[in-house]
Amino acid sequence: MSNRVIKILVPAISIILGLLVGAVVMLFSGYDPVAGYIALWNGIFGDSYAIGETIRQISPYILAGLAVAFAFRTGLFNIGVEGQLMVGWFASAYVGAAFELPMYIHLPFALLAAALAGALWGLVPGILKATLRVHEVIVTIMMNYIALHVVNALIKTVSGGSYKTDKIHPTASLRSEFLSNLTDYSTLHFGIFVALAMVVVMWFILEKTKTGFELKSVGFNQNASHYAGMNVNKNIILSMVISGAFAGLGGAMEGLGTFGSMTNQGGFTGIGFDGIAVALLGANSPLGVIFGASLFGSLKYGANNMPNAASIPLEIVSIVIALIIFFVACGYIIRVGLERLNKKKEAK
Amino acid sequence: MFILLANYKEKLLYEEVKPLEYVIEMLNITKQFGNFRANDNITLQLRKGEIHALLGENGAGKTTLMNVLFGLYQPEEGEIRVNGKKVNITSPNVANDLGIGMVHQHFMLVENLTVTENIILGNEPRKMGIVNSKDAAKKVAEISKTYGLNVDPFAKIEDISVGMQQRVEILKTLYRGANILIFDEPTASLTPQEIQELIGIMKKLITEGKSIIIITHKLQEIMDVSDRVTVIRKGQGIGTVVTSETNPEELATLMVGRQVTFKTEKGPANPQEDVLNIENLVVLDYRGVEKVKGLNLSVRKGEIVGLAGIDGNGQSELIEAIAGLRKVKSGKITINSKDITSLKTRKITESGLGHIPQDRHKHGLVLDFSVGYNAALQEYYHAPFSKNGLMHYEVVAEKAKKIIEEYDVRTQGEHELARALSGGNQQKLIIGREVSRDPDLLIAALPTRGLDVGAIEFIHKRLIEQRDKGKAVFLISFELDEVMNVSDRIAVIHDGQIVDTVIPSETTEKELGLLMAGHSKDDKGKHERKEGADRDVQ
Numbered sequence: 076m077s078n079r080v081i082k083i084l085v086p087a088i089s090i091i092l093g094l095l096v097g098a099v100v101m102l103f104s105g106y107d108p109v110a111g112y113i114a115l116w117n118g119i120f121g122d123s124y125a126i127g128e129t130i131r132q133i134s135p136y137i138l139a140g141l142a143v144a145f146a147f148r149t150g151l152f153n154i155g156v157e158g159q160l161m162v163g164w165f166a167s168a169y170v171g172a173a174f175e176l177p178m179y180i181h182l183p184f185a186l187l188a189a190a191l192a193g194a195l196w197g198l199v200p201g202i203l204k205a206t207l208r209v210h211e212v213i214v215t216i217m218m219n220y221i222a223l224h225v226v227n228a229l230i231k232t233v234s235g236g237s238y239k240t241d242k243i244h245p246t247a248s249l250r251s252e253f254l255s256n257l258t259d260y261s262t263l264h265f266g267i268f269v270a271l272a273m274v275v276v277m278w279f280i281l282e283k284t285k286t287g288f289e290l291k292s293v294g295f296n297q298n299a300s301h302y303a304g305m306n307v308n309k310n311i312i313l314s315m316v317i318s319g320a321f322a323g324l325g326g327a328m329e330g331l332g333t334f335g336s337m338t339n340q341g342g343f344t345g346i347g348f349d350g351i352a353v354a355l356l357g358a359n360s361p362l363g364v365i366f367g368a369s370l371f372g373s374l375k376y377g378a379n380n381m382p383n384a385a386s387i388p389l390e391i392v393s394i395v396i397a398l399i400i401f402f403v404a405c406g407y408i409i410r411v412g413l414e415r416l417n418k419k420k421e422a423k
Numbered sequence: 424m425f426i427l428l429a430n431y432k433e434k435l436l437y438e439e440v441k442p443l444e445y446v447i448e449m450l451n452i453t454k455q456f457g458n459f460r461a462n463d464n465i466t467l468q469l470r471k472g473e474i475h476a477l478l479g480e481n482g483a484g485k486t487t488l489m490n491v492l493f494g495l496y497q498p499e500e501g502e503i504r505v506n507g508k509k510v511n512i513t514s515p516n517v518a519n520d521l522g523i524g525m526v527h528q529h530f531m532l533v534e535n536l537t538v539t540e541n542i543i544l545g546n547e548p549r550k551m552g553i554v555n556s557k558d559a560a561k562k563v564a565e566i567s568k569t570y571g572l573n574v575d576p577f578a579k580i581e582d583i584s585v586g587m588q589q590r591v592e593i594l595k596t597l598y599r600g601a602n603i604l605i606f607d608e609p610t611a612s613l614t615p616q617e618i619q620e621l622i623g624i625m626k627k628l629i630t631e632g633k634s635i636i637i638i639t640h641k642l643q644e645i646m647d648v649s650d651r652v653t654v655i656r657k658g659q660g661i662g663t664v665v666t667s668e669t670n671p672e673e674l675a676t677l678m679v680g681r682q683v684t685f686k687t688e689k690g691p692a693n694p695q696e697d698v699l700n701i702e703n704l705v706v707l708d709y710r711g712v713e714k715v716k717g718l719n720l721s722v723r724k725g726e727i728v729g730l731a732g733i734d735g736n737g738q739s740e741l742i743e744a745i746a747g748l749r750k751v752k753s754g755k756i757t758i759n760s761k762d763i764t765s766l767k768t769r770k771i772t773e774s775g776l777g778h779i780p781q782d783r784h785k786h787g788l789v790l791d792f793s794v795g796y797n798a799a800l801q802e803y804y805h806a807p808f809s810k811n812g813l814m815h816y817e818v819v820a821e822k823a824k825k826i827i828e829e830y831d832v833r834t835q836g837e838h839e840l841a842r843a844l845s846g847g848n849q850q851k852l853i854i855g856r857e858v859s860r861d862p863d864l865l866i867a868a869l870p871t872r873g874l875d876v877g878a879i880e881f882i883h884k885r886l887i888e889q890r891d892k893g894k895a896v897f898l899i900s901f902e903l904d905e906v907m908n909v910s911d912r913i914a915v916i917h918d919g920q921i922v923d924t925v926i927p928s929e930t931t932e933k934e935l936g937l938l939m940a941g942h943s944k945d946d947k948g949k950h951e952r953k954e955g956a957d958r959d960v961q
Contacts, residue, residue, distance in 0.1 A: 285809040288796070295791040302748060302778070302786040303800045304769025 081413050085406045086366075092409070093399030100394055101387060110385040111395070118380025119373045125380075127258025130267050131333060133372030135160070137270040138325030139350025140357060140364035141277050142193075142318045147359045148281060149314040150294025155200060155215025156322040157347025158222030159193035161340065163323025165226045166192035167330035168337040169233055171243025181246040186269065186327050193323020194316045196222060201315030205308035211315065219343065227339050238339040249332035264332035271365075273321060278361040280317070290314050322347060349375075356403055374399060445507065446471045446603055446634045447492070447523075452501035454487055461487040462498070465660035467636075467653045469603065474625060474635045476649035476666070478642075478678055480875035481847040484658040485638050489605055493525055494518045521603075524596025528608040530588050534581040538574055539563050542595045559598075566597050571627050585734070586617035593624065604628065606637040610644055611872075614733055615903055615936040622648050640678070640875045642671040643904070654678055679877045689887045692911035694726035697760075698775075698864045698895035699745070704754035706740040714740040716919035717754070722864065727886060727896040729910030729927075731903065733939050737919035738899050739781055742868050746778045747771040748786070758864055772801060777862030779853055779870050781899070787853045788841045795823035795837035798856055826855035831881065847878045858885055865889050868899040883909050903932050917941045 098108035119129050139156050146153035153159075167189035174181060200214035234240050249264040257263075281287040293300045293310040301307050325346065330337055353371050357363025374396045381392045447469040454462040461484045469475045479485045490496045492503065494512040502509055505521050512518050518525075532541050539560040547554045563576040572590045580588060589609065596604055606625075610618045625635055625648055639645060645652055646666060654661040654677040661677050676682055699722040706715035714737040722728045732738055743749035745756055747768040756764045758774045772778075780786035788797050799808050799819040807818045823837035830851045834844055841849060854870065867886060871879040886909060890896050900906050906913055907927045914924045915938040923938050 283813055285804060285812050285814055288803055288809075288814055292789050292792065292796075292800070296785075296789045298785045299787065299789045299800070301768060302746070302780060304767070304772055304804075 081410060081417075084413060085410050086403060088409050088413075089403040089406045090399060093402035096402070097395035097398045100398065101391060104391050106387045106391065107385065111381055111387050111392075114381045114384035114387075115374075115377045117384065118377030121380070122259060123257070124259035124261045125377070127254070127261030127263035129373045129376045130258075131261065131263045132376040133368050134264075134266040134270045134332070135325045135328040135346050136349060136353055136368035136372045137267075137364060138273060138321050138328065139346050140353030140368050141270075141273055141361065142321035142325065142347075143350045143354035144357065144359040144361070144364050145277055145281075145321060146314060146318040147354060148294060149290040149310070150297075151204070151311065151314050151318070152212050153197070153200075153215055153315065153318045153322075154212055154351065155196065155218045155222075155319070155347075156325070156350045157343050157345075158215070158219035159196040159319040159322035160326040160344065160347045161222045161226050162196050163189035163193040163326025164330040165229055165240070165326070165337050166323070167247075167327035168240045168243060168335075169229075171247030171331055172241040172336070173233070174247075175244060176246060178246040181244065182249070182331070185243070185247040185331055186324060189323045189327035189330065190320040191323065193319040193321070193326065195319070197315040197317075197319020197322070198312065201312035204315070205311040219347070223340060223343065226337070230337055230339055240336045240338075243331060243335050247331055248335060249328070250335070262333055264328075266328040266332040269324065270328070270368075273324060274361045274365060277321070277364075281361075286313070322350070325350075352400065352404070356400075370400070370403065444471055445469060446505065447636075448504040448507075449488070449492060450502050450504070452488065452491055452498045452503075454484075454491055454496055454498045460658050462491065462655075463658045463660075464501070465653075465655055465658075466501075466663075467660075468663070469634050469636055470650075471634055472629055472632060473650040474629060474637060474648055476645040476652040477636055477638045477655070478640060478645060478652050478674060479655040480640065480657075480678055480877060481845060483655050483678075483875075485655065486607070487658075488655070489525070489607065489636070489638060492518065492605070493523065519599060519601075522601050523603045523605065524599060524601025525605045526589065526592045526596060526607065526609060528611055530592055532580045532588055532591060535579060537577050537579055538583075538591050538594070539576040541580060541591060542598050546599070563594060563598060566594060570597065570624065570631060572624060584617075586613055586620065589613070589617075589621065590624070593628075602633055604633055604635050606635065606639075608639055609637065610639070610641065614939060615932050616940070618644070642674050642876070645674065646671060656680055675876050678875070681877075689909075690891070692726045692890065693893075694723040694911070695893070697721045697723050698758060699897060700755075700757045700760075701745070702755045704741070704744065704756065705752040706737070706744040706749060707752055708740055713752075714919055715744065718916075718920055720914055720921055722895045722897045724863075724895050725890060725893045726911040727890050727898055727909055729906035729913045730897065730899045730916055731906045731913050731935055731939055732901075732916035734901055736916050736939075738868070738916060740919075741916070742778075742781065742866055742899060745771075745866065746776065746780075775863035777857035777860055777865040779850075779857050779865070779867045781868035783846075783849050783853055788849055790840070790842040792841055793823075793838050794827070794832070794834050794841055794844070794852060795820050797841045797852060798823035798826050798837070801856060801860060822859075826852065826859060829859070830855035830885075847874045850874060850882075851878065854882060854885060858889060861892075862894065864895045864897065866897045866899070869901065870898070871900075871902070871905060879905075903935055907932065907935070915939055 094112065101108040101111050118125055120126060139160060142156045142159065143153055167185045170185040170188040176184065196218055200211045200218060203209040203214050204211045230238070230240055249266045251265050254263040254265070255261060281291060289305050289310050290313065292303070293305060293307050297307050349371055353364060353367035356367035356370065378392045378396050381387045382389055445468045449465065449467045452462050452465045453460065465488055467477065467488065477485050487496065491498050492512065494514045494517050503512060504510065510521060512521070533544065539556050542563055543556060543559045548559055549555060560576040567574045572594060574587065574590050574594055580591065609621060613621060628635060637649060649666045651663055651665050652674060653663045654674065656678060701718060701720045704715050704718045705713060708714040718741065730738060740749060744751050747766055751765050755762060758776060761774055763771045763774050784790060789800065796819065799822055802808050803814065808815060820837050826832060827834060827837065832851045832855065833848050841852065844852065850870065857865065870882050886896050886898065898906065898909060910927055912924055913927055913935065914921045915935065917939060918941060922941065
């Protein structure tokens with residue numbers, strides 16, 4: 076087996092193992108795993124509507140994953156994607172509703188506002204890390220709570236006491252009649268293209284630019300970077316800012332695409348936290364993030380169909396989904412196993 | 424006639440059966456990592472009561488072989504016999520039980536515990552659940568006396584010298600009942616005087632019935648201390664020679680596989696105006712303690728100035744201050760008459776500094792970057808390596824290829840991670856990067872630490888080449904040989920100040936050693952008297 080084959084086999088085997096153990100769980104709880112998985116499959120790929128909704132769900136996951144992965148690649152652990160995403164969501168919804176501008180200005184403006192808000196939320200932990208060496212994990216966690224309550228307060232303020240911001244103007248919307256028609260009137264919007272474009276942007280920054288060279292260098296070895304004349308503190312801050320901007324754009328997916336407004340949030344959206352798993356599943360590479368986000372997004376959306384079509388309770392569904400992700404995350408073990416098998420064959 | 428023959432045969436048989444005199448035999452050991460043979464059919468036989476040197480280049484497989492003996496690796500082929508009996512050393516504990524003890528290169532001591540506490544650590548004698556170190560201390564003092572180690576069992580590690588710490592390591596193995604001691608590069612951080620004392624201790628150990636394996640690539644030490652030498656090269660056993668029947672040149676040739684020149688060949692220096700000038704420099708260390716205390720020094724164009732001194736006398740802080748990695752408290756540093764005191768690192772680099780840092784993993788390399796990225800670490804930010812904010816990695820790769828070729832960096836290519844390179848090759852990569860920029864001032868801090876003679880020769884040549892090109896070279900080293908051989912002037916640092924500057928041809932290692940220990944030239948007589956006084960007290 077070549078390395079290439081192993082690379083493809085590992086996620087495939089992981090998913091199959093996850094499905095098998097998930098099946099056992101369903102079997103033991105007295106539900107039909109076959110019906111369950113058919114429901115899951117149909118929920119993801121069953122018709123063009125399901126496919127559209129799945130892709131719509133994947134978009135914010137890609138951006139959240141990129142945010143985490145970018146910080147990881149530059150030596151930082153950004154747990155604040157959740158908060159950065161929420162402020163981005165609010166900023167996009169606010170700009171989308173409060174201004175009246177032609178589309179070619181309004182939409183980029185609203186996206187930019189989301190990115191800037193997320194960046195600002197990343198800037199704070201960045202500065203604290205760079206100047207006072209406060210660990211970014213602590214600060215970003217706290218910034219999540221601040222984001223949650225600040226955003227809720229702001230929604231109330233801008234909407235004049237309501238629980239929901241005004242609907243954005245169509246000039247700021249990512250919604251697309253074309254995409255919607257194509258997928259049997261799903262809520263699929265242009266956000267997926269924004270997300271994919273950002274995948275390219277991340278790859279470009281890291282692999283092609285001087286800034287990317289510095290960011291990675293500082294992430295790996297601050298001492299050597301200092302020795303090579305880099306401004307270590309500036310790069311730490313920049314890393315958090317760029318990471319935050321990706322997360323903010325993830326919020327714009329919801330604000331300008333899926334919902335077109337922002338409702339008072341009872342708790343965290345979860346997308347930002349799932350972004351950590353997405354990034355890790357994708358080995359922190361831009362392309363890998365697409366894979367991780369696709370897995371998360373499709374399972375998450377497709378699972379909705381399991382209670383309806385196979386009458387499996389939501390709790391069991393959550394366990395099954397978690398198992399699949401668990402096994403994918405354990406890919407390392409499977410790879411080691413495959414390599415052992417390989418060795419034995421060679422020895423023979 | 425028949426009787427004679429029978430006698431002869433008997434004698435032959437006796438010879439064959441007699442390998443009992445070997446305390447350790449490692450026969451035809453082969454250790455493989457994947458497709459790489461780290462040890463390929465190596466045989467090493469240690470006689471009772473001998474000092475046996477294990478000689479080889481960096482990465483030749485010395486450490487692997489000793490790790491096999493110490494039970495950390497299992498060999499694929501070959502067998503190990505202890506006192507003639509075949510053994511299976513599956514873990515360091517088994518090695519300990521067999522009486523094999525290791526004195527590591529990097530001491531494994533807890534700084535703020537006493538000597539005795541360190542020795543019993545992990546195997547504390549208890550009385551009703553409470554550690555009883557009294558008896559242990561007595562035993563430590565006893566062993567110390569037997570072998571002339573002179574260690575105070577109640578001294579704290581942080582208060583005693585490096586040489587003394589090493590003796591604690593030796594004591595530790597003896598305390599645990601070792602009869603066979605393995606010394607891994609024991610002289611790496613010792614002063615010349617301490618080395619002489621260590622050799623004395625080793626000889627004393629032998630007379631008390633111990634056997635010693637010493638891992639080293641320093642040829643002079645082998646000549647001084649060992650009875651026989653086993654040479655390995657690229658994982659293969661080259662053979663064992665009797666020390667008294669060989670010489671350093673032959674050993675070097677055996678080790679490297681080609682002729683090596685020892686005396687660094689160089690013409691006379693042609694020093695001109697100052698490049699580096701340091702006035703009244705004061706630098707603090709990370710704890711805020713003054714480490715460089717009003718230091719004055721200059722390095723001129725076309726000369727190599729060696730900085731000799733014992734580790735911890737302010738060398739690191741001095742270099743870091745020059746390179747802009749550490750703040751200067753007071754004083755002034757100039758390069759080519761330009762004041763660079765407390766400038767940003769990059770500004771100093773651009774003023775003409777090339778810096779081979781002391782710690783290649785901390786400062787010298789980004790280990791998780793490729794060889795290529797590391798080759799461009801000092802220049803990535805300007806053309807042709809990057810333009811308009813975009814990297815031109817094809818230029819980076821070209822530069823890396825050039826360094827790999829010119830500086831003989833053994834790597835699979837510029838895409839390999841720097842982490843995967845051996846220490847010597849990492850060092851060559853750094854030297855290639857710094858020297859190829861042709862800086863006016865080249866600071867080489869411990870440039871040959873841990874390298875073998877072949878690599879050392881190569882690096883020394885490069886330093887002299889820079890000098891002959893009219894550049895200033897500032898060499899910091901703990902190795903007196905190196906300082907004596909390569910420098911045109913030697914500045915001796917002690918306690919954060921330059922105590923004296925001497926010309927290599929007009930001094931001796933002994934004199935340098937005394938200067939390094941803080942005695943000025945004039946009070947040499949006083950020092951000898953003081954030594955006498957010490958002896959009287961004991």
